[in-house]
Amino acid sequence: MCDVLSRLESSGVSRRNILASFGLGAAAVALTACADTSPEKPSASRSFGPAAAEGYRTRLVLLGTSGGPPYWPGGQREGISSALVVGDRYYLIDAGHGVMGQLRKAKLGPNYDKDLDGPLDVLAGIFLTHLHSDHVVDLNNILSEGLYNGLQSVKKIPIWGPGNRGQLPPLFGSGTPPTPVSPGNPTPGTREMTDLIVQAYATDFNDRLFDNRKPHPNQLWEAFDVPVPSEFTKSPNTDPCPEMSPFTFYEDDHVRVSATLVNHAPVFPALAYRFDTDDGSVVFSGDTGKTPNLIQLAKGADVLVHEVIDKIWPQSLFPEPRTDAQEGLYQHLIQAHTLIEDVGPIAQEAGVKSLVLSHLVPGNRPDSVWEACGKGFDGQLIIGHDLDVIGVGSAK
Ligand SMILES: [Zn+2]
Incomplete structure (x- = not known):
């Protein structure tokens, strides 16, 4: 047709x-x-369905692989979100649009097909890389509707993410700065944002609490700001990605999680995460332009999940000459994200075994556009698609 x-x-x-x-x-x-x-659509020869990772105790599941707030016309990818399954539980990295439906489709946990009991019953933690809406927009969905999708009070779920930026970003270009949104607290961090979500949905939470006798949110989760050492958080506007060594901030009996600052200016703090497990290591770049911090974090990892942007898109969107507003967005798109030609060399320098592309911008381009990301990289390139499953380490 x-x-x-x-x-x-x-x-x-x-x-x-x-x-x-x-x-x-x-x-x-x-x-x-x-x-x-x-x-x-992925080509038929790809084989990253659940069967490909059968027998692997640790598995990376791509829930959504599109980047940016647009719902890309004709696109088939959900918003950015990944799950790292380790044994009997999983950790969620970012919560873009569609995450709840994707968790069901990914068949996570023993109760994924029960109406009310899964798949959040085995969710062990949420890790947000930064607070752009495309990474967090469905956090409220997990928290509120989660009550009817397996979220239970067996163990409080930790929600980790960047803290308060501390100051507004500078105005791009000239002119009078606009009045900020929420001037009393214009840049809330993860802990504050999560509390504010609960406030915003208080009518619903109280109905569930009093009428359905569901647990109080305080019993279900607790949000924390990732403690970036203070010497690196002093100058978000002039030095948003100072060179630093990774630091560990979370550990349980399945994973050890480390973070570093990445370059997504003016967004600050923007974080990349490394999960070390007994089976291997998986690194999530978050949104970032090229930075030595990420290469250091990803050194020797089994899998690097990396963002990428096709620069032809911003170039065609904003041809020269550009207005201040256009120039601001154009510069953000090409400097605070990683171009196709840079991804392979980053993975090569980090010495990772597999490079998995996710957070694709634009999210509606064919695989042929992204194949060039393998240039300069000797390892395995996987152009990520929603619901791909990648085994980490070796199958038991
Ligand atoms: Zn972003």
């Missing part, structure tokens, strides 16, 4: 007119058929 449309279009007939001539029903069928044959 799409071929037919393309041929008709190339002969000068607009797609709207073609579809109108088919009537509404036919148009819907045509659009569905196009979506089904989208070039961004």
